[in-house]
Amino acid sequence: MRWKKISDAVVRRLPLYLRVLEEAYHSGDVKLMSSQELGERAGVSPALVRKDLAWFGEFGKQGVGYEVRYLREELRKILNLDREIRVAVIGVGSLGHALVRYNQQRYREDQHFNLHVVALFDADPAKIHTRLDGLMIHPIDTLAEVTRREGLQMAIVTVPASAAQQVVDRCVEAGIRAILNFAPAKLTVPEGVHLANADVSLELQRLAYYLGE
């Protein structure tokens, strides 16, 4: 690993900064950006922007700010987004399908967007070996093999909650070390594997709290 023990709170903000920089870079008319400006656009205080970036190096110039093009490039390297990352979607119900379509559109339209869904998996025999949006749907027990063949590094899990832990275990076994889980279930992964949860029900229930205010 390149830098030691960067806290999750810091890593979580890096994509926010990158988004602001991508926007400025592609608009073309902003060459330099201060931590003030970057923070404002990302919703983070300027001091925190500087502190976050300082974990990874010295990217700015005193009295000047950060060069948009350079900092964007560096952030892309830090986030491993400077090369294609091949992603599997496991469970192609309506949510899985929607995520595939979203990703394909994004990947097609933005040549710098390097997260690419290239393999689908499902347990339903009726779906297996058919194509969806141009991608073959594989049976889940070929996960390890397809992971190797296709160079998969990430998985998006959109299977029912009851199957989620089992699917995640298979991912881990296959060597996948970053998983985005949409199933409403508390899953466990071994040390070294990273799991993010995108549980829509949980978010809605949380929001419901504020209706009582």
Add this chain to the structure above:
Amino acid sequence: MRWKKISDAVVRRLPLYLRVLEEAYHSGDVKLMSSQELGERAGVSPALVRKDLAWFGEFGKQGVGYEVRYLREELRKILNLDREIRVAVIGVGSLGHALVRYNQQRYREDQHFNLHVVALFDADPAKIHTRLDGLMIHPIDTLAEVTRREGLQMAIVTVPASAAQQVVDRCVEAGIRAILNFAPAKLTVPEGVHLANADVSLELQRLAYYLGE
């Protein structure tokens, strides 16, 4: 408001506790649960479980633990989930559609699940006034009217990033005070309106960081 200044970190854990309690309640064979047990199942330390709950009252008995049925009921009240909450989905592309279907299934199968998508909106003239999964798709400029008529309290926004701020402004205008945004954009809402972001790209980019370890 019922309790003052509960931190977001606390509110975020309440649905986790509720999920554990719902599970225990419906399984039927666990009547009591200690903070130890509840914490284990929710992925939270026992001390924090007790501290979180203590913000809202005294729900346990020393030496005994928490009565599952009672604490579940109280948490449902705290989260306003003891009555139906009527939700709009704005933007019925494939992601919006998937979320509607997911919600309808969940609402149908679990009689205690009270978040209910009851109205759809879209900007596409070809979709407006057609039905999707039994729900009429309304034009977005009828949002205020339909909100009143249908008693909408929450919105799920799945429109393109370029339209998201405008849509959110309309929601606020219509009196909706809790919004779950899926668009990859930084949105702003006035004081008193609660916005949660469910930005899939951001999560994937964040996970990509760990591929470098």
Add this chain to the structure above:
DNA sequence: TAGATTGTTAATCGATTAACAATC
């Protein structure tokens, strides 16, 4: 040079954990 802004250290704030008296 004078003004601006970084990188970094010290101060503050808030959240989590540890500990324990109260009590079931």
Add this chain to the structure above:
DNA sequence: TAGATTGTTAATCGATTAACAATC
């Protein structure tokens, strides 16, 4: 009663903010 576990206070930990010397 004896054992267990809560509710709560004090201690710790970590993250954010404030401040400023370095320097472009």
